[in-house]
Amino acid sequence: MYQQVERVSHDGCMDKQPKYRQVADALRREIDSGTYAPGARLPSESDLMKRFDASRNTVRNGLNLLVSQGLISSSQGLGYEVRSHEVFKLNASRFENLDFPQNGDAYNTDVTSVGRRPHQTFRVEMSPASEDVAERLKIDAGSTTVLRFCHRFVDDVPWSTQATWYPGWLVEQSPRLSQPGDIEEGTTRYLTAHGIEQVGYFDEIATRMPTPEEARLLEIGAGVPVLLWTRTGYSEDRPIRCTVTTFRGDLNQMTYEIGSLSGREENEPQ
Amino acid sequence: MYQQVERVSHDGCMDKQPKYRQVADALRREIDSGTYAPGARLPSESDLMKRFDASRNTVRNGLNLLVSQGLISSSQGLGYEVRSHEVFKLNASRFENLDFPQNGDAYNTDVTSVGRRPHQTFRVEMSPASEDVAERLKIDAGSTTVLRFCHRFVDDVPWSTQATWYPGWLVEQSPRLSQPGDIEEGTTRYLTAHGIEQVGYFDEIATRMPTPEEARLLEIGAGVPVLLWTRTGYSEDRPIRCTVTTFRGDLNQMTYEIGSLSGREENEPQ
DNA sequence: CTGCTCAACTTGTTGGTACAAGCTGATGCA
DNA sequence: TGCATCAGCTTGTACCAACAAGTTGAGCAG
Numbered sequence: 001m002y003q004q005v006e007r008v009s010h011d012g013c014m015d016k017q018p019k020y021r022q023v024a025d026a027l028r029r030e031i032d033s034g035t036y037a038p039g040a041r042l043p044s045e046s047d048l049m050k051r052f053d054a055s056r057n058t059v060r061n062g063l064n065l066l067v068s069q070g071l072i073s074s075s076q077g078l079g080y081e082v083r084s085h086e087v088f089k090l091n092a093s094r095f096e097n098l099d100f101p102q103n104g105d106a107y108n109t110d111v112t113s114v115g116r117r118p119h120q121t122f123r124v125e126m127s128p129a130s131e132d133v134a135e136r137l138k139i140d141a142g143s144t145t146v147l148r149f150c151h152r153f154v155d156d157v158p159w160s161t162q163a164t165w166y167p168g169w170l171v172e173q174s175p176r177l178s179q180p181g182d183i184e185e186g187t188t189r190y191l192t193a194h195g196i197e198q199v200g201y202f203d204e205i206a207t208r209m210p211t212p213e214e215a216r217l218l219e220i221g222a223g224v225p226v227l228l229w230t231r232t233g234y235s236e237d238r239p240i241r242c243t244v245t246t247f248r249g250d251l252n253q254m255t256y257e258i259g260s261l262s263g264r265e266e267n268e269p270q
Numbered sequence: 271m272y273q274q275v276e277r278v279s280h281d282g283c284m285d286k287q288p289k290y291r292q293v294a295d296a297l298r299r300e301i302d303s304g305t306y307a308p309g310a311r312l313p314s315e316s317d318l319m320k321r322f323d324a325s326r327n328t329v330r331n332g333l334n335l336l337v338s339q340g341l342i343s344s345s346q347g348l349g350y351e352v353r354s355h356e357v358f359k360l361n362a363s364r365f366e367n368l369d370f371p372q373n374g375d376a377y378n379t380d381v382t383s384v385g386r387r388p389h390q391t392f393r394v395e396m397s398p399a400s401e402d403v404a405e406r407l408k409i410d411a412g413s414t415t416v417l418r419f420c421h422r423f424v425d426d427v428p429w430s431t432q433a434t435w436y437p438g439w440l441v442e443q444s445p446r447l448s449q450p451g452d453i454e455e456g457t458t459r460y461l462t463a464h465g466i467e468q469v470g471y472f473d474e475i476a477t478r479m480p481t482p483e484e485a486r487l488l489e490i491g492a493g494v495p496v497l498l499w500t501r502t503g504y505s506e507d508r509p510i511r512c513t514v515t516t517f518r519g520d521l522n523q524m525t526y527e528i529g530s531l532s533g534r535e536e537n538e539p540q
Numbered sequence: 541c542t543g544c545t546c547a548a549c550t551t552g553t554t555g556g557t558a559c560a561a562g563c564t565g566a567t568g569c570a
Numbered sequence: 571t572g573c574a575t576c577a578g579c580t581t582g583t584a585c586c587a588a589c590a591a592g593t594t595g596a597g598c599a600g
Contacts, residue, residue, distance in 0.1 A: 064334075077593035079551075
C-alpha cells in the first residue's frame with residue numbers, strides 16, 4: 001500500500017514531483033549517462049516495481065512518458081528497449097542540384113553513397129488534385145494529376161514515403177510519368193530531356209506526430225515525430241510538380257547549403 | 271449509446287482493435303470532421319465512460335493517445351481541449367538574406383510583418399564550446415565562446431528559444447557581441463560593419479520530442495514535437511557563428527526558396 | 541539430434557477504488 | 571454591492587486485481 005505520509009517523511013526535500021515522474025527521470029538519467037546503452041533492454045516492470053516501491057501502473061506511467069518522448073520503445077513479451085538515434089542527413093539543397101544534376105535517382109545515389117542499401121516500392125495512379133496540391137501546382141482543385149507514390153527503405157528499415165503530383169498538362173508532354181515503373185535516369189532528368197526544365201523549387205518543412213496510417217507505413221511507435229518535406233518545383237513559367245516526403249523524424253535530418261561555405265568539408269559534422 | 275455487448279455478440283467484423291483505441295479513433299474522427307472544432311472542449315471522462323461503456327482507465331488510455339499525438343491537451347479542473355494548429359512560416363532562405371539584408375533584427379521584422387506582436391528576453395554569457403558547437407565553428411572543444419541566448423514570444427505565447435555561439439577570436443574584433451542587451455541593427459549587420467561578412471550558411475533541420483527543459487520553456491505538453499534548426503554562418507575564411515533555434519513544432523514551419531520561382535506569389539500557399 | 545510442447549517470463553488490456561488538486565459558479569455574509 | 575467560502579464539477583496520481591497475448595528457453599518425445 002502506497003503511503004503518502006511515509007514518502008514525505010524519509011524523502012525530505014525534493015518531493016514535489018509525482019512518483020511516476022521520478023521513475024521516468026531516474027531512468028532518463030541512466031539512459032543519458034550510458035548505464036543503459038542504445039539497444040539495451042531496461043529492467044522489467046516488476047523489477048522496477050520493487051526498485052521504486054511502486055505499483056505496476058505507476059511504473060508503466062513513468063515508462064510511457066519515456067516512450068512518448070521517443071527515448072525507449074516497448075514490445076509485448078520482450079520488454080523495453082533503449083532506442084538508438086543515428087540519423088541520416090539529407091542535403092536538400094544538393095538533392096536535385098540545379099547546377100550539377102546527378103545521374104539516376106537522387107535518393108538511390110544518396111543512400112548508396114554512404115554505404116547503405118536502398119530499396120523502394122512504386123505505385124502510380126491518376127488522382128484529382130486535393131486543395132493543397134492544387135494550390136501549389138496552380139491548377140484547379142479536382143483537376144486530374146498523376147501521383148507517383150513510393151515507399152522507401154534503407155537496409156530494410158522503413159525510411160520515408162514520398163508522393164509526387166504532376167499536373168495533367170505536363171503528363172501530356174511526358175507520357176512516361178503516368179506509366180508504372182521506375183524512371184531510371186531520374187524524373188527530373190527525364191523531364192529536362194522533354195523540354196521541361198526545373199529552374200527552382202520551394203521547400204516547406206514541418207513536423208508533427210504521425211497519423212495512424214503513417215505510423216503503420218513507417219513502423220514507428222508512439223513518441224516518434226515525422227518530418228514533412230514539401231517541395232514544389234518550378235519551370236521558367238509555372239509549377240511542374242509537388243513532392244511530399246514523410247520521414248521518420250528519429251532517423252532523418254535535412255540540411256541546406258546556401259551561399260559560399262569555403263571552410264566547410266564534406267560529410268561533416270557527422 | 272455505445273454497447274459493448276452488441277460488439278462482442280457479433281464479434282465477427284471490426285473488433286480487432288482494443289477498446290481504448292476505439293475511443294481514440296472515434297474522437298479523432300469527430301475532431302477531424304469538425305464535430306469538435308479547435309479550441310472546443312471534449313466531453314468529460316465520465317461522459318465518455320458512459321458513452322463507450324468503458325472504465326475510466328480505458329477512456330484515459332484513449333485520451334492519452336490523442337494527447338501524445340498532439341491533437342488535444344488536458345488541464346486539471348478544466349477538461350480536454352482540441353488543440354489549434356495555425357502555423358507561422360519562417361522563410362529560412364530569406365531570413366537573413368545575403369543579397370538584400372534587412373534592417374534590424376530578422377525575427378522582429380518577420381513577426382511584425384504578419385501583424386503579430388514579438389517579444390523576447392536576452393541573456394549573454396561566456397561559455398566553453400561544447401563538442402557540437404566546436405565542431406561547427408572549427409575551434410577546439412572547451413575554448414571560450416560567447417553565447418547569446420534569447421527566448422522569443424509571439425503575442426505572449428512562447429515561440430522559440432535561440433542560442434548563438436560566436437568564437438572567441440571573433441568577439442575580440444566585435445566587442446558588442448559580449449555585452450548584454452540587444453544589438454538593434456541586427457548582429458549580422460553589426461558584424462558586417464566590423465569587417466566580418468557572412469557569405470554563406472549551412473542549415474541542419476531535425477525534429478524530436480522535447481526534453482523536460484524545452485517543454486517548460488516553450489510551454490508544450492506531451493505530444494508536441496520540437497523543430498531544431500542549426501545554422502552555421504561562414505565568412506570568406508571560416509565559420510563565424512552557430513545558431514541553434516528550437517521551435518514549437520505545432521506552431522512553426524520553415525521554408526526555403528532556391529533558384530528561380532517565377533510563378534510564385536508572396537505569402538502563398540498559406 | 542530434431543522438433544514439438546509447455547512453463548515461465550514479458551508487456552497489453554480492462555476492470556475497479558480512493559483521494560488529491562485545479563476550476564467555476566452559486567451561496568451567503570458583511 | 572463586494573468578497574469570501576464552499577459544493578460540485580473536472581483531471582491527476584496511485585493503488586489493486588485479473589486475464590490476454592507475445593517471446594523464450596527448458597525439456598521431453600520421436
